[in-house]
Amino acid sequence: AQSVSQHNHHVILSEAASLELGCNYSYGGTVNLFWYVQYPGQHLQLLLKYFSGDPLVKGIKGFEAEFIKSKFSFNLRKPSVQWSDTAEYFCAVKPLNTGGFKTIFGAGTRLFVKA
Amino acid sequence: GAGVSQSPSNKVTEKGKDVELRCDPISGHTALYWYRQSLGQGLEFLIYFQGNSAPDKSGLPSDRFSAERTGGSVSTLTIQRTQQEDSAVYLCASSYRLAGDTQYFGPGTRLTVL
Numbered sequence: 001a002q003s004v005s006q007h008n009h010h011v012i013l014s015e016a017a018s019l020e021l022g023c024n025y026s027y028g029g030t031v032n033l034f035w036y037v038q039y040p041g042q043h044l045q046l047l048l049k050y051f052s053g054d055p056l057v058k059g060i061k062g063f064e065a066e067f068i069k070s071k072f073s074f075n076l077r078k079p080s081v082q083w084s085d086t087a088e089y090f091c092a093v094k095p096l097n098t099g100g101f102k103t104i105f106g107a108g109t110r111l112f113v114k115a
Numbered sequence: 116g117a118g119v120s121q122s123p124s125n126k127v128t129e130k131g132k133d134v135e136l137r138c139d140p141i142s143g144h145t146a147l148y149w150y151r152q153s154l155g156q157g158l159e160f161l162i163y164f165q166g167n168s169a170p171d172k173s174g175l176p177s178d179r180f181s182a183e184r185t186g187g188s189v190s191t192l193t194i195q196r197t198q199q200e201d202s203a204v205y206l207c208a209s210s211y212r213l214a215g216d217t218q219y220f221g222p223g224t225r226l227t228v229l
Contacts, residue, residue: 004157034217043118044206044220090157102171103148103218105158 002027004093006106013081014114021076021109023091033074034092034103035065044090050074061085083115119221121207127227128197136192136224140209147190148210148218149182153203161205164190197228 007022025031035047048059055067065076074091091106120139128134140147149161160174164184175181179197184190194201204223210216 006157036220043222044208046217049217092158101146101163101165102160102174104160105150107155107157 002095002104004091004104004106006091006109008109010110012112015083016080019078019081021089023074023106025072025093027095030096032094032096033067035076036090036092037087039087081113083113085111086113087111119207119209119219121221121224123224124222125225127229129229130199131196133195134197134226136205138190138207138221140188141219144209144211146210146212147184148208149192150206151203152206158206199228202226202228
């Protein structure tokens with residue numbers, strides 16, 4: 001079965017530290033890839049997405065993610081985190097050409113940034 | 116409307132009762148999704164709609180769960196004979212199309228089964 005693994009469930013960083021959240025998926029075909037974020041008390045919202053083209057994708061608030069097809073990975077990065085980045089981050093994968101449109105989410109990573 | 120809305124925001128029910136959860140998608144969005152988020156878990160896909168049709172019901176946990184969508188807009192998720200393990204946040208999302216579009220999420224319904 002298709003699955004998405006997020007390596008870290010909880011991450012604690014100090015402001016200005018660099019961030020990398022891992023995401024790996026299990027599906028050998030074409031995929032759409034997403035990172036969603038849920039800030040405290042807010043809805044889930046899109047951070048960035050990859051459909052095709054340049055595997056380095058830039059999103060909102062200085063986040064970026066790199067799709068490495070050979071590693072089935074889509075890791076999220078930010079060079080310098082801020083206290084306002086405290087949130088839960090979800091990686092999601094939509095396998096294409098499967099006859100369906102299910103989106104599979106990872107378990108999420110809770111990021112806490114210390115001021 | 117401004118975004119996806121869900122009602123009720125919170126629902127507390129007794130084991131064995133039926134509950135209905137409602138989702139109003141963004142106007143014009145043809146695709147609608149239901150997810151379940153249990154404590155400490157990721158989002159578990161339940162079902163999606165393209166228009167009023169639900170081609171893939173494989174994510175529904177049991178035959179106690181059903182969903183419908185009418186008029187290509189509002190959707191209702193019904194859980195019959197609720198069990199304590201049904202306690203979770205039920206999230207609805209919509210997108211303009213099924214293929215490759217961003218999903219816009221609602222605030223969720225927190226269901227507690229006593």
